[in-house]
Amino acid sequence: MTVPPSPRRRTLLVAPLAAATACGTSSTEDPTRTTSPKSSAARTGPDRSRRVIRTQQGIATPQPAHVLLLSYDLSSPRPTVAAVRRVLSDWWARPTPEVTPTVATGPSLYRRLGLATPPRLKDLPSFPHDRLEAHLGGGDVLVQLCGRNASDCERAATRLTARAAGVLAERWQQSGFLPPHAAGETPRNLFGFKDGTENPSTDELARWVWHGDGSTYLVYRRIHMAVAAFDALPVTRQEQIIGRHRAGGAPLGGRREHDPVDLYAKSPQGRYDIPADAHVRLAHSRFDGGARMLRRGYSYDDGAGDQGLLFLAYMRDPALFVRVQERLAAADAMNAFIEHRASAVGHVLPAPPPGGSFGDQLR
Template sequence: MVRSAGAAALGAGVSGCGGAPEGRAASTRGLPRYGPDGSAVARRAQEAARVRPFAGDRQAGVSTPQQRHVLLLAYDLDEPRPAALRTTLGRFTSALPGLVEEARRAALTVTVAVGPGLLRTAPVPHLPIFAGDRLDPAGCGGDLLVQFCAADPATVAGAAGELTRRTAGGVRWRQPGFLPPTPPGQTPRNVLGFKDGTANPAPEECERWVWDSRGGTYLVVRRVHVDVADFAALPLSRQEEVIGRHRADGAPLGGSREHDQPDMFAKTPQGRYVIPPHAHIRAAAPHLDGGARMLRRGYSYDNGADDRGLLFLAYMRDPALFVRVQQRLAERDELSRFIEHRGSAVGYVLPGAAGRPLGAGLV
């Protein structure tokens, strides 16, 4: 993650919960270049993600239709940290409605999550270190995580500056991300050129697996560096075997359409699995977790020629789900040869303010 001056599953799903309401840099070998400028995605988000009231039962920016740009900020709070958290959340509660209203045309959402050790209830666990992680401590953790999303980067940066001035603490790390230019109605592609947003939970599944009874959820953030050049050096057929999907249309191997259910038991006439045993989508399959799902809201990031990849954002009722999935991916996923997890954070997304300060009764 980009330090301040002072995916679990890659390619598995990034769009929001079926639109449920609430209260990508240089390429090689034919892979596309995705930069952070201009896209129909921004216009669609601006039209579809009309600003939700900040004071609803749930914060916006989770199942809100995905906006074009994101900025994640992690803050270290002043001591004593519980008092600094209450002060900061009170200031946020006062400032956010005006910020969101002022940026209505850009469909701004601001989503606030609290890190480990600061909540009396809804305790936030520390994530373990997984096999293959190359985490930079200065780009991990944080007492407070804030996600800013909007149709344009200037709106995101402006809102981030306003809230940073109101935070009783300092910025620990920051990471921007973006969606690539995408034709209307199509799934965005990640830096590997594969569609990334196919298999998110439906709205009714979000009620079961994402939101808790208070209107909160857990957020896991991972900055996943991707070795695009090495992956691109593979023949297309091998790329597709690594992912488990066709690059052209996103259909699972053995399927004909993007949203076909992957058949994990299908075999070739020679007796080989159509979806190879170490394919990415096989290791991430929800049936291995009793059907439990994460809502993924991933973005591409570009920190320069030596650091490009996926800014993985996932929401779930129980962060133990992420731990189980990531352990499988680290052990079995052939895609692990081409990626490194370099940043990591986890927080509890507070329920909406609903007429009282953010975090009331929890901090």
């Protein structure tokens, strides 16, 4: 019997990278290899290497206004792989139409179950200036719930937790939102700057986000922002810290939001347009061989002066985040106004094939 596609699954027709289309395809080839003219010519005939992969939604799909992040730990003193698979399969089989769930497995889950850990899944190292609160980070299973309304996300979380009883227990949860913005416009963070301008385009996702099996990796950071202190700065100083103009999002020295960031442009006085300690300069993909991550951040406001950014980023290898964060922790001018207070990393499982069960990769 053919199983109809789940509404929470993206079905992608995959070809070699040189023939990837704009629908967010992935490739089984090494994404860093350059295709020679000879090999390109050989691919002009019928392509028999195209195959379907299935990815979870909530990554490259449009970003709704609200998010609720959940973390679970194994609750049984003698957990079994079969029990965890049953929970994940049950979650997948009973979708909530109003909410998009995205599920990732943390490195601790594999250790506790005695399974081989995915090759790129490692606990993140400590970074200078971190002030992590253990009870607000980590977890065996991570879930991102995205929806148009916060109440829909909360109801979905309640159902997931109830279905996991006896196997998974909630470790923490964190809600977030997008400040109001026009359709198609890059959202702004609580500092008032556009956040996500440098995301890879849809047709670049195969190279920088997806693996050939439809999996990817998630890095989460809960970043407290000293909003009042930053807002008190003159706008020109804010722009030097970020490396972009506040009003339109253009890089310093540029005119439009999506103008390329020119790290070498100088003023008539011989100063770099983008300062050496600007966030945009230190985070630039040039320092990582062009490798990029797909950021899907949300703001949070927990009251009592605790506001900030829920940094959510998807990438082929969390080592990319580690390299970027090491540069930022060492010299970013924005460090005076932010603190990383929670952290998590996870392997985002691919969606199952027709007739398959979600979580079958846990073996």
